[in-house]
Amino acid sequence: MTEQSIQQIETSFNLLAPRGEELVQRFYGLLFARNPQVRGMFPEDLTHQKKKLLASIVLVVQNIRTPEKLMQPLREMGARHAGYGVQNAHYAIVRDTLLEVMGEMAGPAWNTNLAHTWTEALNTVATIMQEGAAAATKRGPVSTAAGSR
Numbered sequence: 001m002t003e004q005s006i007q008q009i010e011t012s013f014n015l016l017a018p019r020g021e022e023l024v025q026r027f028y029g030l031l032f033a034r035n036p037q038v039r040g041m042f043p044e045d046l047t048h049q050k051k052k053l054l055a056s057i058v059l060v061v062q063n064i065r066t067p068e069k070l071m072q073p074l075r076e077m078g079a080r081h082a083g084y085g086v087q088n089a090h091y092a093i094v095r096d097t098l099l100e101v102m103g104e105m106a107g108p109a110w111n112t113n114l115a116h117t118w119t120e121a122l123n124t125v126a127t128i129m130q131e132g133a134a135a136a137t138k139r140g141p142v143s144t145a146a147g148s149r
């Protein structure tokens with residue numbers, strides 16, 4: 001990612017972060033309105049879910065200058081998502097919903113260039129998560145036992 005792209009992500013997210021709760025609220029509202037088929041994957045009560053989603057976006061933005069720190073957590077998160085029943089095709093739905101909500105909330109501060117940069121960033125996150133999911137699927141479900149010998 002270029003320095004310009006990094007700054008675009010940081011600046012735009014700093015604008016939205018104080019309204020983080022509204023962001024995730026609107027995100028799930030729009031996600032389920034447009035894609036009712038994914039509602040069943042999520043718990044009924046989304047309170048914790050909303051906080052975790054926001055925290056994960058904050059983590060990505062905060063570490064955007066040291067992306068190597070994000071690899072392991074994102075791969076692990078992707079592996080957990082495979083366990084929730086998430087498939088690769090779902091990532092575009094989540095990405096586009098997030099972009100739409102950010103665009104609505106940022107108002108005049110949003111533009112096609114910013115949308116493009118965020119698309120690139122979210123695609124990168126999705127690819128790493130999908131790699132983690134694929135590796136976990138090959139290995140089999142993560143065992144909680146220390147090793148059964």
Ligand code: HEM
Pocket residue numbers: 038041042043049052053056057077080081084086087090091092094122125126
């Ligand atoms: C940018 C990509 C995504 C990010 C950053 C993200 C973030 C998160 C986080 C932080 C959690 C909390 C649990 C955990 O860490 O494992 C979570 C849970 C979950 N996510 Fe995602 N997610 C993404 C993509 C998706 C996609 C594409 C779907 C499919 C529609 C999805 C569905 C779910 C479900 C079903 C749960 C678990 C609910 C539960 O049983 O508690 N996520 N997500």
